[in-house]
Amino acid sequence: MKSAPLLPCLLPWLLAAPLASAAPPDTEPSPADASTAEAAPPPRGDSVFDLGYEGRVTPLPEQAIPAVPGAEGSKPPPRQWNHALPFFAQRVIDKGYNLPNPYDIGLSYYYSKQNMLLSNLEVSLGDRALRNAGFVQFPTSTLENRSEQIQVGAWLFPFLNVYAIGGHIKGGGDIGISMSADDMVRFVTGQDPCSRRIKPDWCGKTLSATARANYHGYSYGAGFTLAGNVKQLYFSLPVTYTVSSVSMSDTDAKTWNIAPRVGLNWSLGGWGTVMTYVGATWLHADVTITGSVTMPTAQTDIGRDVDLNFSIDEKIAAPWNGLAGFHWMVNRNISLLGEVGFGQRQGYILSSFLRF
Numbered sequence: 001m002k003s004a005p006l007l008p009c010l011l012p013w014l015l016a017a018p019l020a021s022a023a024p025p026d027t028e029p030s031p032a033d034a035s036t037a038e039a040a041p042p043p044r045g046d047s048v049f050d051l052g053y054e055g056r057v058t059p060l061p062e063q064a065i066p067a068v069p070g071a072e073g074s075k076p077p078p079r080q081w082n083h084a085l086p087f088f089a090q091r092v093i094d095k096g097y098n099l100p101n102p103y104d105i106g107l108s109y110y111y112s113k114q115n116m117l118l119s120n121l122e123v124s125l126g127d128r129a130l131r132n133a134g135f136v137q138f139p140t141s142t143l144e145n146r147s148e149q150i151q152v153g154a155w156l157f158p159f160l161n162v163y164a165i166g167g168h169i170k171g172g173g174d175i176g177i178s179m180s181a182d183d184m185v186r187f188v189t190g191q192d193p194c195s196r197r198i199k200p201d202w203c204g205k206t207l208s209a210t211a212r213a214n215y216h217g218y219s220y221g222a223g224f225t226l227a228g229n230v231k232q233l234y235f236s237l238p239v240t241y242t243v244s245s246v247s248m249s250d251t252d253a254k255t256w257n258i259a260p261r262v263g264l265n266w267s268l269g270g271w272g273t274v275m276t277y278v279g280a281t282w283l284h285a286d287v288t289i290t291g292s293v294t295m296p297t298a299q300t301d302i303g304r305d306v307d308l309n310f311s312i313d314e315k316i317a318a319p320w321n322g323l324a325g326f327h328w329m330v331n332r333n334i335s336l337l338g339e340v341g342f343g344q345r346q347g348y349i350l351s352s353f354l355r356f
Helices: 012-016 031-036 089-094 181-189
Strands: 103-125 141-157 160-180 206-230 233-246 253-258 261-267 273-295 306-316 320-329 334-342 346-355
Touching (some): 103 160, 141 206, 160 273, 206 273
Antiparallel strands (some): 206 233, 273 320
16 A cells, blocks of 8 residues: 655645646546546545544545446546535545545544642631732642533644533542641731740640632634654644633633543454554643631630631642543544543543544
8 A cells, every 4th residue: 555655745745736626526537528538546545534533633534436327447427525624635535545524523522530739728717808828838639521512613724623621520639738736826816825935735736638629611622733753653632721611719810731542453344444653742721729627726725716718829749741642533533532541640531533
């Protein structure tokens, strides 16, 4: 099987070059016309690709072109691209390459677990205004996230896919909080009993508690993917921007996701084709969370446990993580995807797509 040249769809001269022959008419040529027309070269193997979740690309089964009836041994007629997108598709078809169906709708389920870094804490008691509380420490903070998403996409150019996503999200996690009893009493009462000659027994002790932060909401976003392949080797670069509105924050969370990946295409014969791949994901998020926690201050001069309101900035502790997965193109219209993330940020994705 003849292999495809490096990124044939990305070369500028491909888009600017004149057509080798005039585009075929809207109807199939008659046998007489077909016998005199210059035939397009057959599709080149290992050059077929398609978009998956967040711009992931996977091969498509080759599409056979029937010979002209009554013309034994004749070459197949020129092919015509009958879709509005992608732009310059006919020029790519005339070069002998197959293209995937240009539009897709997908459903995905996503789960992740990751450590977070917390900073810029502000706290208050009751209905009082929030104020800075730099004396509070956060030993651990781990959040879990679950999301159901729908994606719609289209190939804008043979090498560029654009898509939009939206869906429901929910999650939660434990936020470890610790502080000295001295600072807590001083913050609540405005007094400093530990500066006296005779100090209370609790002076110098550390108060610890765990705040449970639960949230739910919705998210939406958009992105694009650059993609190509060389022989059996495939590579892509998806970039996604997402905005999330969740119950635990008064402001929207904004996230950038860049996920380069490389993989290999495999033919499964009558079962379609599959791509196995590895890669990495860079995730950047700007989030402010709010909540409350009960601090065990009953044994101090406060005389009771205190409900502490808080607002804090949050970012991902490890922005990079590894990933591995597969994308199975059952046929030209249906595909399935599975992916796992590993490293300090862990998770998985399950997706299905309809292409037309």
